[in-house]
Amino acid sequence: MKDQRFWDDLYGSREQLFSGNPNGVLVTEVSSLPAGHALDVGCGEGGDVRWLVERGWRVTAVDISQVALDRAAEAVGDDDVRWVRADLGTAPPAAGAYDLVSLQYFPLVRDDGHRALRGLLASVAPGGTLLVGAHDMADLAAHHEGAGHGEGVGHGEEPAREKPDFDLDSIYQPHEIAALLDDDWEIVVHETRARTAPAPEGTQHVRDIVLRARRLR
Numbered sequence: 001m002k003d004q005r006f007w008d009d010l011y012g013s014r015e016q017l018f019s020g021n022p023n024g025v026l027v028t029e030v031s032s033l034p035a036g037h038a039l040d041v042g043c044g045e046g047g048d049v050r051w052l053v054e055r056g057w058r059v060t061a062v063d064i065s066q067v068a069l070d071r072a073a074e075a076v077g078d079d080d081v082r083w084v085r086a087d088l089g090t091a092p093p094a095a096g097a098y099d100l101v102s103l104q105y106f107p108l109v110r111d112d113g114h115r116a117l118r119g120l121l122a123s124v125a126p127g128g129t130l131l132v133g134a135h136d137m138a139d140l141a142a143h144h145e146g147a148g149h150g151e152g153v154g155h156g157e158e159p160a161r162e163k164p165d166f167d168l169d170s171i172y173q174p175h176e177i178a179a180l181l182d183d184d185w186e187i188v189v190h191e192t193r194a195r196t197a198p199a200p201e202g203t204q205h206v207r208d209i210v211l212r213a214r215r216l217r
């Protein structure tokens with residue numbers, strides 16, 4: 001389980017951890033959606049937040065790391081953004097509140113009963129969109145053969161660096177999230193695709209798994 005201290009230390013170990021560019025999955029899937037209120041789940045340094053705000057979205061940006069939030073707020077500003085420090089593994093967001101709930105490379109740890117995940121799903125308003133972008137773990141299989149299950153934090157835009165051990169087996173994968181969507185949902189996209197950005201130096205990430213679903217009621 002990675003807590004605030006882990007993430008604060010990780011962000012604090014570099015001046016900038018990620019590229020500042022929006023994630024390709026977000027750009028591809030959200031460009032055609034009308035602007036509304038978005039929840040950026042694990043917003044990091046705010047690359048996606050900035051892109052959303054520039055397109056007219058109001059954004060609630062949540063992260064467990066105060067270091068990341070301070071950095072993101074400085075880069076993006078406060079207009080149309082509510083910055084919230086919270087552990088989404090234990091504190092679910094407001095129910096039915098968001099037209100878009102975006103999880104980009106968000107390492108949500110499995111829990112019995114899927115409480116945290118169900119809380120995130122419930123935060124999508126009727127008619128709203130859930131968007132999950134994740135690395136395809138198949139890209140890592142060869143790399144980790146015989147080397148256990150550790151990996152870096154798993155973001156597609158991260159620069160090469162020393163990688164902390166990260167237990168991928170404890171993290172929800174998109175197919176598990178899709179399996180929890182009931183008749184109240186329509187799955188619009190669930191596929192593996194090539195990343196729009198090249199694999200960051202020192203990583204094996206060449207494909208994303210994308211889950212986009214619309215909440216019907």
Ligand SMILES: C[S@@+](CC[C@H](N)C(=O)[O-])C[C@H]1O[C@@H](n2cnc3c(N)ncnc32)[C@H](O)[C@@H]1O
Binds near residue numbers: 018154155
């Ligand atoms: C791999 S990074 C991705 C950051 C961002 N989505 C992006 O694509 O640039 C994962 C982010 O999730 C945050 N995070 C991890 N666990 C969290 C939790 N339980 N609650 C809230 N944020 C969390 C981390 O601090 C980190 O910023």
